[in-house]
Amino acid sequence: MKNEKILILGACGQIGVELTLALRQTYGNDNVIATDIREEHPLLHGTGPYVVLNAMDAAATHELIKKEAITQIYLLAALLSATGEKDPKRAWDINMQSLLQVLDLGVQEKLHKIYWPSSIAVFGPTTPRDNTPQQTIVEPRTVYGISKYAGELWCQYYNQRWGLDVRSLRYPGLISWKSEPGGGTTDYAVEIYHEALKNGSYTSFLSENTYLPMMYMDDAIRGTIELMEAPADKIKSRMAYNISAMSFSPKEIAAAIKYHIPDFRMDYAPDFRQQIADGWPKSIDDRAARGDWGWQHEFDLNRMTNEMLKHLKEKMQLA
Numbered sequence: 484m485k486n487e488k489i490l491i492l493g494a495c496g497q498i499g500v501e502l503t504l505a506l507r508q509t510y511g512n513d514n515v516i517a518t519d520i521r522e523e524h525p526l527l528h529g530t531g532p533y534v535v536l537n538a539m540d541a542a543a544t545h546e547l548i549k550k551e552a553i554t555q556i557y558l559l560a561a562l563l564s565a566t567g568e569k570d571p572k573r574a575w576d577i578n579m580q581s582l583l584q585v586l587d588l589g590v591q592e593k594l595h596k597i598y599w600p601s602s603i604a605v606f607g608p609t610t611p612r613d614n615t616p617q618q619t620i621v622e623p624r625t626v627y628g629i630s631k632y633a634g635e636l637w638c639q640y641y642n643q644r645w646g647l648d649v650r651s652l653r654y655p656g657l658i659s660w661k662s663e664p665g666g667g668t669t670d671y672a673v674e675i676y677h678e679a680l681k682n683g684s685y686t687s688f689l690s691e692n693t694y695l696p697m698m699y700m701d702d703a704i705r706g707t708i709e710l711m712e713a714p715a716d717k718i719k720s721r722m723a724y725n726i727s728a729m730s731f732s733p734k735e736i737a738a739a740i741k742y743h744i745p746d747f748r749m750d751y752a753p754d755f756r757q758q759i760a761d762g763w764p765k766s767i768d769d770r771a772a773r774g775d776w777g778w779q780h781e782f783d784l785n786r787m788t789n790e791m792l793k794h795l796k797e798k799m800q801l802a
């Protein structure tokens with residue numbers, strides 16, 4: 484099973500850095516080729532092969548697949564919800580073109596498996612917002628959400644039409660201390676820890692009672708690898724699986740931080756991201772993932788807050 488050669492597109496983003504490091508531990512450093520349009524992320528430096536590659540460049544991607552005898556691709560390059568709204572056409576082009584190219588290359592080169600992340604952003608204001616089911620009304624209102632939902636349908640299409648083994652998860656907001664988030668509506672829940680340690684205060688761009696589904700990065704990475712290693716017959720959905728861990732509001736995360744930093748002060752100044760958040764689920768029903776391939780989360784808000792503050796404190800002292 485470990486005899487795989489993996490290509491990561493978008494390895495320097497919030498998920499990419501940690502997923503690359505985890506896959507290198509599982510599959511061996513030289514068997515995971517990290518690529519991104521950017522310079523190598525400092526945390527990847529010295530941990531394995533790195534190539535500067537634009538995920539939109541089909542020819543260069545194809546060449547690398549052949550040269551390295553790649554058997555699996557993780558496509559993580561994308562524009563997220565908040566950045567996407569600033570340039571919708573560009574977000575659509577980047578998110579869709581890179582996916583369609585990878586799916587085609589997957590068929591052409593008979594790749595074993597492809598991973599592509601989806602998001603809670605596929606849901607919209609007409610979706611039931613509490614315990615949002617795996618299958619429900621799906622009418623996304625952001626270009627990011629539209630691209631993710633269209634992408635899910637393409638993944639299912641390539642699986643049914645050409646037998647391509649594509650797998651996907653609908654991530655909630657992801658919270659990490661190693662790598663930086665990149666332009667999402669849920670990024671406040673990462674920024675808040677940095678600002679709490681640096682300044683003792685934070686101004687949230689979402690209002691105090693805005694509940695969103697969230698997950699600590701360790702859970703997301705483990706879940707992703709577990710999904711990819713599950714036997715194919717356990718993967719009953721070839722759209723993306725709902726997965727969930729916790730759900731909280733800015734007011735609740737502020738209270739969790741106050742437990743450690745009693746003088747922490749929180750202010751609220753909602754901006755355009757409030758409207759995006761108001762169209763997303765408050766909590767997610769992930770029974771399909773739990774039942775089909777055994778998904779389980781480990782981190783709740785308090786456990787994650789302990790970890791975030793501990794690791795960020797160490798990181799800031801080193802800097």
Ligand code: SER
Nearest residue numbers: 563564602667668669
């Ligand atoms: N964290 C992402 C965003 O806010 C959701 O997929 O855009």
